[in-house]
Amino acid sequence: MKMPSISGKLFTVSLISFWYASNIGVLLLNKYLLSNYGFKYPIFLTLCHMMACSMLSYIAISWMKVVPLQTVRSKVQFVKISSLGLIFCLSVVGGNISLRYLPVSFNQAIGATTPFFTAVFAYLMTLKREGWLTYMALVPVVTGVMIASGVCPLSYLMSFISCIMILIWRVFLVIKSLSDLGFGDSLGSW
Numbered sequence: 123m124k125m126p127s128i129s130g131k132l133f134t135v136s137l138i139s140f141w142y143a144s145n146i147g148v149l150l151l152n153k154y155l156l157s158n159y160g161f162k163y164p165i166f167l168t169l170c171h172m173m174a175c176s177m178l179s180y181i182a183i184s185w186m187k188v189v190p191l192q193t194v195r196s197k198v199q200f201v202k203i204s205s206l207g208l209i210f211c212l213s214v215v216g217g218n219i220s221l222r223y224l225p226v227s228f229n230q231a232i233g234a235t236t237p238f239f240t241a242v243f244a245y246l247m248t249l250k251r252e253g254w255l256t257y258m259a260l261v262p263v264v265t266g267v268m269i270a271s272g273v274c275p276l277s278y279l280m281s282f283i284s285c286i287m288i289l290i291w292r293v294f295l296v297i298k299s300l301s302d303l304g305f306g307d308s309l310g311s312w
Contacts, residue, residue: 149226152171152217153221156221156222164215165215167218168214172211206299209291209294209295210295213288217284220284228285231266232285232288233288234266235264236289236292236296238263239289239290240292240296241260244297247297
């Protein structure tokens, strides 16, 4: 097994750092626009987000050659990709709607429970259990979210429901991605 070079590791760390920084930046900008600035169009904000992601992905794939361009091979594959895109889009719209009234910290706390609910829903949908270590690793996450969310006021029921819907969409996005892309029988196999 060949070990990755230092430049390969640096490239990976740079990509992950850029991904984190851009996500935090977009989240804070969306919160500012929706809450402080009074922007009233979360769906338009999602459209801008999706268009920017599409253009940047095209630049990275076609011009910078970060990964090879892949074509859609069948109608079935197109339907799978489209359904994943729709679920992701609904997740972003819901997130933008909830950011209007809920603190970013609460929104992120709810999002942090995605792995826990993914494990629960995956079991309910497939009736296949993960190893006990997988479930035990989720306990600190859920405990932290319970502690963090205990101090956040839930003054806007619609935003709270929107935040929960995002969580459900994310869970189904993960489960559907794993089943469509054929990643083993276990959530831990990827």
